Amino acid sequence: MRIAGKRISANRAKAWLALIPAVVVAFYFIWGFAAYTAYLSVTKSTFLPNHEFNGAANYRALFEDDRWWVAYSNMFIFGGLYLAGCIGLGVGLAILIDRLTGKEALFRTIYLYPMSLSLVVTGLAWQWILNPTIGIQKIVREAGVEDFKFNWLVSPDHAIYTIAFAAVWHGTGLIMILFLAGIKSTDPEIWKATRIDRIPAWRVYVSIILPQLRATLLTAVMLLGFQVVRSFDVVVALTNGGPGYASDVPARYVFEYFFQRGEIGQGAAGAVVMVATMIAIVLPYLYFEIRRREA
Amino acid sequence: MTRRGLQGALLYGALFACAIYFLAPLYVMIVASFKTLAEVRESSITALPTVWTVEPWIKAWSSACSGLECNGIRPYFLATFEIAIPAVSLAVAIGALNGYAMAKWRSRAADIIFALILIGSFVPLQLFLIPLAITLRELSIYGTSFGLVLIHTVYGIPLTTMLFRNFYVALPDELIRAATMDGAGFFKIFSSIVMPMSGPIAIVAVILVFSGIYNDFLFALTFGETGKRPIMAAVQNLVASSYGIKEHNVNIAAVMISALPTLLLFFATGRFFVRGLTQGALKG
Numbered sequence: 295m296r297i298a299g300k301r302i303s304a305n306r307a308k309a310w311l312a313l314i315p316a317v318v319v320a321f322y323f324i325w326g327f328a329a330y331t332a333y334l335s336v337t338k339s340t341f342l343p344n345h346e347f348n349g350a351a352n353y354r355a356l357f358e359d360d361r362w363w364v365a366y367s368n369m370f371i372f373g374g375l376y377l378a379g380c381i382g383l384g385v386g387l388a389i390l391i392d393r394l395t396g397k398e399a400l401f402r403t404i405y406l407y408p409m410s411l412s413l414v415v416t417g418l419a420w421q422w423i424l425n426p427t428i429g430i431q432k433i434v435r436e437a438g439v440e441d442f443k444f445n446w447l448v449s450p451d452h453a454i455y456t457i458a459f460a461a462v463w464h465g466t467g468l469i470m471i472l473f474l475a476g477i478k479s480t481d482p483e484i485w486k487a488t489r490i491d492r493i494p495a496w497r498v499y500v501s502i503i504l505p506q507l508r509a510t511l512l513t514a515v516m517l518l519g520f521q522v523v524r525s526f527d528v529v530v531a532l533t534n535g536g537p538g539y540a541s542d543v544p545a546r547y548v549f550e551y552f553f554q555r556g557e558i559g560q561g562a563a564g565a566v567v568m569v570a571t572m573i574a575i576v577l578p579y580l581y582f583e584i585r586r587r588e589a
Numbered sequence: 590m591t592r593r594g595l596q597g598a599l600l601y602g603a604l605f606a607c608a609i610y611f612l613a614p615l616y617v618m619i620v621a622s623f624k625t626l627a628e629v630r631e632s633s634i635t636a637l638p639t640v641w642t643v644e645p646w647i648k649a650w651s652s653a654c655s656g657l658e659c660n661g662i663r664p665y666f667l668a669t670f671e672i673a674i675p676a677v678s679l680a681v682a683i684g685a686l687n688g689y690a691m692a693k694w695r696s697r698a699a700d701i702i703f704a705l706i707l708i709g710s711f712v713p714l715q716l717f718l719i720p721l722a723i724t725l726r727e728l729s730i731y732g733t734s735f736g737l738v739l740i741h742t743v744y745g746i747p748l749t750t751m752l753f754r755n756f757y758v759a760l761p762d763e764l765i766r767a768a769t770m771d772g773a774g775f776f777k778i779f780s781s782i783v784m785p786m787s788g789p790i791a792i793v794a795v796i797l798v799f800s801g802i803y804n805d806f807l808f809a810l811t812f813g814e815t816g817k818r819p820i821m822a823a824v825q826n827l828v829a830s831s832y833g834i835k836e837h838n839v840n841i842a843a844v845m846i847s848a849l850p851t852l853l854l855f856f857a858t859g860r861f862f863v864r865g866l867t868q869g870a871l872k873g
Contacts, residue, residue, distance in 0.1 A: 419614035419844065423613065
């Protein structure tokens with residue numbers, strides 16, 4: 295018994311040895327870095343990190359910056375459209391595919407393949423289609439509607455919508471797959487019972503099946519939500535924040551302040567506000583959902 | 590038409606309409622990349638080429654200019670693999686070992702580390718950029734491919750650890766206990782019992798991590814080596830920086846080439862890809 299005990303503790307020690315990379319990643323590369331960036335947001339850092347304390351000055355500068363507010367509110371416009379688009383379309387497609395008796399794999403592949411492409415490729419591809427001088431506007435004009443106008447990509451008021459449009463194209467497939475799996479996992483007996491009562495199929499989905507998929511919805515919202523806060527690639531590739539800074543987002547704003555403007559302190563403040571916003575939205579939602587589930 | 594027939598027609602109608610939205614960009618890019626420059630500027634983006642030419646692909650691959658460099662996207666394409674292959678191998682190997690240690694040698698502390706990594710994988714990457722720049726400079730690997738290997742290994746570990754841990758949790762504990770009784774140690778059990786059973790999850794991990802690294806833009810842009818930047822930063826730069834006459838056909842061919850590896854991986858490994866995505870998604 296004692297030998298076994300010794301062996302087990304030797305193995306425990308080895309398990310800790312094996313966990314060294316995880317410990318380094320967790321404490322240094324993730325939380326250490328995040329804490330350091332938070333610290334930089336209250337220092338006088340400009341082109342280089344500078345550890346001289348600066349109070350809330352960076353936050354004040356950030357909140358007085360019109361550009362920041364454009365980027366920050368764009369995050370919500372983009373986020374709202376992105377979530378509504380991906381979830382609306384994804385759920386719709388999942389139901390349609392669930393109704394299919396054949397060809398399921400074909401359609402699933404068509405809707406899902408954009409997921410394998412990068413957001414840079416997504417942005418660049420849509421940039422050509424949405425470009426007024428080569429894309430949709432040109433096609434419709436050549437088809438005879440000469441004064442047709444579709445210039446959202448270069449319009450300060452509408453550019454942010456084109457970003458949502460491209461991002462929905464990229465993200466819908468995953469949501470569809472999640473909901474399709476959810477729908478397939480519900481009890482097939484429902485169909486027998488509702489057929490006897492002659493309840494139309496759409497009602498079964500809306501009133502019986504979808505309400506069972508709250509957990510799937512939670513996953514989808516969290517997943518897409520984090521994607522929104524992070525979104526950088528698709529913005530740079532599609533509009534690069536333009537025209538002007540009309541379609542800028544916080545992730546791009548922060549990047550620019552770090553590396554192009556040499557305002558590390560203010561950039562870090564922006565990054566902290568990004569995280570704070572995320573927490574402010576996610577925590578109440580998680581709390582609410584978990585309490586619901588326990589009830 | 591019967592009621593059922595009508596419903597079927599509506600169903601397929603809706604599915605086809607959506608299919609157009611999802612296929613349009615791919616179609617447009619494919620046809621444009623095979624047109625001559627004159628035709629791509631004149632014709633509609635939806636029209637098939639009257640003369641098919643592979644010239645844009647060749648030029649995009651080996652001689653398109655971004656700025657003063659006129660080597661096409663080949664050097665960047667190859668550089669991406671030079672970074673991705675070691676980083677994927679390291680992240681998967683380390684993730685497997687960590688996942689095993691966390692799943693089969695559970696302790697409170699290990700659970701806490703796992704939670705920290707899991708929650709940490711939701712932190713926006715922007716928060717890591719400045720400390721990363723400092724760390725890479727200290728290690729004298731700032732702006733080198735080696736630096737990117739380190740970055741991608743480090744930020745690949747949370748995903749691989751999570752995948753392997755969740756996979757190993759399902760393995761019966763008796764297996765480990767019996768092997769311990771027979772005198773096998775921690776690493777021996779891993780290499781001779783656990784590792785041979787890890788095939789399916791290892792494939793999922795490789796596909797996911799590779800796609801993530803290959804498609805990365807933020808780190809590529811920030812820490813890429815001049816002239817050897819990873820592909821997404823390079824292709825974005827190529828499209829954004831061409832002065833004078835924009836050679837749309839060449840640019841589009843370059844985007845197509847950069848999209849091919851993950852696209853082919855998706856079509857070749859569809860089942861694993863989907864499983865990886867859903868598992869990756871459900872980690873929260």
